[in-house]
Amino acid sequence: MSGKVLRLVRTATATAVAAGTLLTTAPVQAAAAPLPTPPGDSAGPAPNSDIAVPPADDETVDDDTAAGDARSVAGLLADLRRLFQEAEEATEAYNATEEELRKQRAEVARLDRRLSAARLSLHDSRGAAGRLARQQYQSSTTDLSPYVRLLLARDPHRALEQGHVIGQVAQERAQTVERMTGSERTTDALARRARAALDRRLTLTERRQKERDAVRSRLGEVERLLASLTAEQLAGIERLDRDTTAEAQRKLVASGALSSVRPPTRTGAKALRYAVAQIGKPYKWGAEGPKAYDCSGLTSRAWSHAGRRIPRTSQAQWARLPRIPLTKLRPGDLVLYYPKATHVALYLGKGLVVQAPRPGTTIKVSPIAAHPLLGAVRPDPKAKPLKRFDLPKLRRTAKKGSDTGYNAW
Numbered sequence: 001m002s003g004k005v006l007r008l009v010r011t012a013t014a015t016a017v018a019a020g021t022l023l024t025t026a027p028v029q030a031a032a033a034p035l036p037t038p039p040g041d042s043a044g045p046a047p048n049s050d051i052a053v054p055p056a057d058d059e060t061v062d063d064d065t066a067a068g069d070a071r072s073v074a075g076l077l078a079d080l081r082r083l084f085q086e087a088e089e090a091t092e093a094y095n096a097t098e099e100e101l102r103k104q105r106a107e108v109a110r111l112d113r114r115l116s117a118a119r120l121s122l123h124d125s126r127g128a129a130g131r132l133a134r135q136q137y138q139s140s141t142t143d144l145s146p147y148v149r150l151l152l153a154r155d156p157h158r159a160l161e162q163g164h165v166i167g168q169v170a171q172e173r174a175q176t177v178e179r180m181t182g183s184e185r186t187t188d189a190l191a192r193r194a195r196a197a198l199d200r201r202l203t204l205t206e207r208r209q210k211e212r213d214a215v216r217s218r219l220g221e222v223e224r225l226l227a228s229l230t231a232e233q234l235a236g237i238e239r240l241d242r243d244t245t246a247e248a249q250r251k252l253v254a255s256g257a258l259s260s261v262r263p264p265t266r267t268g269a270k271a272l273r274y275a276v277a278q279i280g281k282p283y284k285w286g287a288e289g290p291k292a293y294d295c296s297g298l299t300s301r302a303w304s305h306a307g308r309r310i311p312r313t314s315q316a317q318w319a320r321l322p323r324i325p326l327t328k329l330r331p332g333d334l335v336l337y338y339p340k341a342t343h344v345a346l347y348l349g350k351g352l353v354v355q356a357p358r359p360g361t362t363i364k365v366s367p368i369a370a371h372p373l374l375g376a377v378r379p380d381p382k383a384k385p386l387k388r389f390d391l392p393k394l395r396r397t398a399k400k401g402s403d404t405g406y407n408a409w
Contacts, residue, residue, distance in 0.1 A: 073236040077244075079225060080237065080406065084358055087218035087344040091285040091294060092313045094211040098286065099312040103206040108201055111194040120186055179364055226406060234406055241404055245344060248369035249351065257326045258351045258368070263389035267380050268332025270306035275299075275346045275354040276392040278363050283356045283405075288312070293356045299334055299344050300362060303379050310379045314344035321377035330385065332379050337371035346375070349391055360405025366399045 226234070252258065264272060281292055288297030296314040303310045311317050317334055318341035324333065328348050337343040345355035348365060356363045357370070 027266075073233065073240055076225075076229065076233065077237050077240050080222065083218055083225065083339055084149060085297055085342055087215055087222065087285070087359070088295070088338075089340060090211060090214040090218055092296060092315055094215055094286055095294070095296060095313045097204055097208045097211055098318065101201065101208060104197065104201045104204055108194065110198045111190060111197055115187065115190040115194050160377060212286075219285075222359075236406065238402075238406055243404075245367060245370050245403070246247035249367040252369050252373075253351055258329065260329075261349070262328070262388045264331040264333075265380050265383035265385050267303075267306045267308055268330065268382060269386060269389060270344055271302040271308075271379075272332045272348065272354070273392050274305045275302040275363075276348075276394065277396075278302075279354065279365070279395065279398050281363050283361050283363070284358055285359060289304075293363060295344050295356045298356045299346055302346060308379055317340045317341075317344060317376070321379055322369060322381045324376050324378050324381075325377055326373070329376055330378075330392065331389070333344045333376050335368060335376050336374040338374060339372075341374055343371055357403045358405045361402055364401045364403070365394060366403050370403045 229237070248334065263269075275298060276322065278293065278298060280290070283294060284292035285294045286297070287293050288381035289301045296312060298309055299314075299317065300312050311320050314336060318336045323332070323398050330337075331347055331349045333347045335345050335347050335353055337345075343355075345366070345368075347368070348354050351368050353368050353370070354363065355366055355370070357366065
């Protein structure tokens with residue numbers, strides 16, 4: 001056989017064997033993509049051989065299964081983080097509506113009080129106007145005009161004094177009519193505003209109900225997903241989440257972003273001490289103390305307790321409070337997380353925060369990188385920092401507990 005023919009036969013044989021190998025491994029590759037080739041390993045054929053020898057079936061399955069498990073845990077963690085983030089976003093929307101509804105209730109009550117006072121004033125004005133009308137009717141047939149009485153009077157000076165009194169009475173009558181007209185206008189305007197405020201309140205109540213349902217729906221998805229997992233999967237998710245946080249914290253500290261130490265203001269120190277005192281209390285969405293809190297419920301109540309009111313929700317805190325770089329953080333500042341500012345914590349110092357992490361957890365001290373960082377804000381940017389400050393003493397269990405709450409469902 002010629003050399004050319006021999007080469008053709010060998011090529012055909014190699015192609016057929018390779019095709020058979022591909023057909024054999026195709027189902028495994030469809031289920032899980034091959035792992036990257038480690039450095040130093042050769043992807044080519046074995047020495048002194050025309051065709052690479054495929055690995056044993058059991059080795060291929062074990063490698064692909066391990067890769068599949070790793071991807072499964074990472075995928076589950078990503079799904080859980082997404083669901084919790086959506087739940088927090090819905091919670092903050094609910095909190096914003098609840099805050100607006102609270103203000104609207106106060107506005108409705110205020111307008112109702114003003115409307116009641118205006119109606120009482122209108123009633124009095126109408127009574128006075130009615131008395132004037134009766135007096136005018138009774139005296140219209142017998143009284144002479146002031147000019148005629150002045151001509152017929154024996155004492156013109158006294159008549160002039162009486163005329164002055166009559167003029168004052170007439171002026172008072174005109175004022176009474178004017179007050180009645182003004183009361184009617186005021187009452188009508190207040191009645192329209194009260195109706196509009198009540199309509200707004202009803203709209204907010206309906207919106208709050210929808211947002212409450214959205215929170216419950218997202219948390220229900222979390223509960224169903226967690227209930228479907230095995231103990232091994234939960235342990236893997238916890239481990240991966242913990243490792244991810246530790247790596248992010250290590251990189252943040254190594255970057256020097258938190259190297260500076262600054263004392264807080266008197267107000268910031270008071271807010272921080274309040275937050276530390278709440279450690280161990282449960283997370284509850286929509287709650288703002290004193291028995292339970294959600295993330296922004298803790299931060300807003302802490303600063304309110306310190307004497308400075310700040311917005312209720314994390315998004316509003318991020319939008320309305322002055323922003324500061326992480327390099328200038330001082331205790332009491334607020335640290336925001338996620339692209340939409342759906343989570344917030346109080347900076348404790350030394351790379352730690354006090355936070356209400358998630359449903360199923362309690363208020364605790366966590367690494368600042370426990371969630372994806374967005375930035376920081378300062379509620380009292382113009383206040384002077386204290387000359388001396390010692391961090392609040394933490395209980396032994398302050399750092400214990402989960403930042404995720406996966407095992408609490």
